[in-house]
């Protein structure tokens with residue numbers, strides 16, 4: 001995949017917030033640029049009031065980091081930036097330093113298609129402070145969006161209960177890249193295909209589609225339009241039946257279905273895009289069955305989402321295929337995931353890490369300090385809990401307690417001995433060198449499916465899902481509590 005080169009024809013180094021560049025300059029000036037830091041990317045709350053989140057975007061991150069370099073044009077742009085007095089904003093020696101900077105971080109991340117939970121890192125970046133800082137914005141940009149859309153797609157696909165969901169979002173997506181990334185994330189989340197032909201070409205996603213109302217309207221009659229379409233695509237006919245009168249449209253589809261059959265071909269189905277989808281799909285099913293087309297599929301579209309699909313299922317609608325656009329690719333009911341990227345540790349002289357904490361009035365906003373990782377415990381193939389732990393922490397296989405990072409009275413005892421375990425942050429880069437082979441998109445999609453299978457259905461329900469246990473290993477909990485208390489004492493003294 002060459003997203004960088006294909007889409008932006010060059011460097012993406014400036015795809016960052018200006019404050020990252022000014023901080024980079026200030027780090028450089030104060031001699032801190034090369035200090036080793038650890039940052040974590042995580043979110044605090046599942047989107048869509050759900051009980052799970054599906055990670056996506058790592059392949060873009062890898063591509064971004066592999067190509068992380070300030071090119072000649074980037075440097076020229078920065079060189080010409082002036083401050084309020086009209087002086088050059090940046091010292092030429094800093095710009096030379098930037099132009100020679102080589103990506104040299106360690107990155108560990110959850111694989112795409114992994115189910116993830118609040119407060120646990122999805123990406124950990126360790127490296128020179130200046131590089132870690134410059135990566136904040138692009139990493140958040142990539143992960144926030146793709147993870148959000150993959151999660152929405154997973155919810156929609158769960159609602160469709162295994163029936164195909166066709167992604168139709170391009171025309172209403174947030175711009176060109178938003179659409180492409182959304183098609184990719186939707187496929188990871190379980191969609192069967194995309195209508196976005198470029199996403200098909202770039203990512204190898206199957207493309208599919210029916211036809212529009214304009215096709216029908218360009219003919220004198222609907223019947224003529226269906227006949228002409230059948231002439232052009234005898235093996236791929238899904239007739240849109242609701243342009244004028246849906247019942248009459250179904251009759252016309254059946255007429256052309258019979259013509260096709262007389263030529264040894266089968267119509268694939270019909271699409272309904274307006275009106276009461278439960279009512280019309282049931283009428284259509286009956287008419288198609290009675291006319292000898294029990295195999296014909298009924299595709300429904302029109303502002304669908306997981307809730308409407310669930311409702312239509314509850315109404316026993318006869319819909320077999322779901323076309324979903326706007327509400328999927330725009331993550332309609334929650335347009336941002338809200339993941340953040342926080343400094344967790346700074347390496348100190350003796351080679352150990354000094355944990356860093358950002359205190360907040362809201363315990364929800366206090367980060368998890370230190371150089372940590374996440375372990376998932378499985379029992380008989382089902383995920384039972386995630387533990388966030390310091391990398392060098394010994395874990396007693398006979399019994400540990402994990403403590404909820406928000407509410408320390410919520411605890412869970414785990415006997416690692418009896419569980420299978422998976423370390424979720426996998427090595428991606430070491431010293432800037434790529435260690436990880438990105439799986440094919442198909443593999444990622446399969447992982448997403450398998451990961452969702454490991455999750456109990458109580459965590460997957462759309463409304464009021466059961467909370468999956470994620471906790472801090474005891475020592476990490478104590479470290480965090482001590483740091484918070486210390487920081488608060490300091491604040492109190494300060495205020496006097």
Ligand SMILES: Nc1ncnc2c1ncn2[C@@H]1O[C@H](COP(=O)(O)OP(=O)(O)OP(=O)(O)O)[C@@H](O)[C@H]1O
Nearest residue numbers: 273274275276277278279301302303304308311312
């Ligand atoms: N039986 C149903 N139960 C629940 N929601 C439904 C049902 N049938 C359709 N819907 C949803 O209701 C909404 C209907 O929107 P709208 O009022 O724009 O419909 P319309 O009849 O298609 O109008 P138009 O012809 O202008 O498209 C859509 O989101 C659609 O998915």
Ligand SMILES: O=P(O)(O)OC[C@H]1O[C@H](OP(=O)(O)OP(=O)(O)O)[C@H](O)[C@@H]1O
Nearest residue numbers: 168212213273301302303304324325326
């Ligand atoms: O409803 P969504 O989930 O966003 O799915 C995509 C929508 O886009 C099309 O409508 P549009 O009116 O743009 O074109 P059309 O004339 O082909 O119906 C299609 O018919 C769907 O209704």
Ligand SMILES: O=C(O)c1cccnc1
Nearest residue numbers: 168195208209210211325
């Ligand atoms: O192929 C379709 O039916 C389609 C494609 C994009 C948007 N709406 C429908």
